[in-house]
Amino acid sequence: MTRFGLVWKNVWRKKIRTSLTLLSVIVAFLLFALLSAFAYAFRIGADVAAADRLVVLDKVSLINPLPIAYRNRIAATPGVEAVTHASWFGGYYQDPQFQFGQFPTEPRTYFELYPELEIPEEQLAALEANRIGIVAGVELVRRFGWKIGDRIPLHSTIWTNKDGSQVWEFVLEGIFRSTDPRGSSAFMLFNYDYFEEARAFGQGTVGWYVLRIAEGANPVEVANAIDAQFANSPSETETSTEAAFAESFAKQFGNISLIVKLILSAVFFTLLLVSANTMAQSVRERISELAVLKTLGFTDRAVLGFVLSESVLIMLIGGLVGLGAGWILVQGLAQQLGAFLPGIFLSPGAVLTGVALMVGAGVAAGIFPALTAMRLPIVTALARG
């Protein structure tokens, strides 16, 4: 028999009521886990963006291409150390539901600019050597069960081949992975040269440029210098940090973070009402028992502690079960949806926030019943019992 044992026994005094309360806590924290993981997926770009990488886009719209001729001029701008480019291919594999990112690029400079993406040198060389070669992230390879040497036809919803077909044939030459656990590798890269030669329209353009600034260079000055070069041209540019680009891209889907916060606020407000009611009922039912504890010599604060502990314990049990179930679900969803929405991940930060919420909600739900119990005059309470 311990103090915790007493708290535990009291938590389970009304099994059905506690179970129903626990169920509501589990559902709330399951929802918290899922929404946190999805919100993370939408802001992952900003989180994993490197501070020294800038992105150059068309000033008017992300979907307007930029001339390939800009490449050398950008590279020659003072403060620019390395440049690569990429374009949106917009293809799917086998079925329109299997959509993920595919980017024609300069593979070597791309991997130089993204050192967090690792690929064996011989596979990168094989990609460069094979005009229709393609490399895929490990997440995609696992999802579709590919192996090096496989022929992978991709159906582009944008780009038509010069032969009139929208099906592009590729050969898998390599597999890359992200060393950043938050980063995604659910995309493919292939040779821009092949794309440039084979596409029926749009020659001489790329989707966007990515550059790395030299050590000590001021990113704002470099960005301004690039944009100034192309001012008043048919394709004016807007250069921003990769983080700002990722944020503005995510915002196209709406303010996901705000939406998640609003939903969770509603869920936790309801949860607080349910839990506070449970605790209030529980205290009302055992006024005389609490008075007996005080009679035996437990102080007012000890009684407050008992009631608060019960409330926090219910939240912790339900919350941890909910987070655990959420974590399992998130793993499954990341597997299923990773190719379309990479970065679905229950981060350690979200787990810590969840635990803090459990304790906070436990205290909030239990504080008023606990104060009632603490202030209970023994004589009056015994008389009521």
Next chain:
Amino acid sequence: MTDALAELEKVSRVYQKGKERVEVLHELDLVIPKGDFLALMGPSGSGKTTLLNLLGGLDKPTSGSIRVGGVELATMSNAQLAKWRAHHVGFIFQFYNLLPVLTARKNVELPLLLTNLGAKERRKRAELALSIVGLADRASHYPKELSGGQEQRVAIARAVVSDPTLLLCDEPTGDLDRETATEILRLLQTLNSEHGKTIVMVTHDAQAAEYAKRTLHLDKGKLVERMAA
């Protein structure tokens, strides 16, 4: 009986009921010697339970002094009183007031959570207390699995487990049949005579009061003493 365990001097207790001022105890003087077994009788509202509550540090007097074991209770804070109760007083109630979620042994062990004893020692002492009241074989039973008499025995075990000097009993046989009540009263007598516990018992039952060494009658907040037969 030798020196005093409890001394009450000009103790008054006034309650405010709305605008009405109700004086339950009026300048009451009382000395309870160590080893006494005192029965408190009197009509409803005479102040018996109030006196018991004051002696046990559950309530504070409006005026006057209450010293128990040389300690002045009237000026102690609630936290100090709680600590004092844990070490010096055992309570026995009419309706037993056991915690229904705990077994008999765990109910008895409850006051020992306030001591520095380890889990093994607490368990051992709880089992010893249960054996003193003749319920060693019911240690794992929950209150709802016990008869009224057995519940009261568990309550007595809980009251004595931390070895207090003073036992305060509020109608301990009020909810029991005559035969069971007699058993409980004999048990209290044993605790008084063999274990040296000082007992103050509030009762309406004249037969129950006969088990005490002396009986005091309270009427309108004042005491009238009569020696037991």
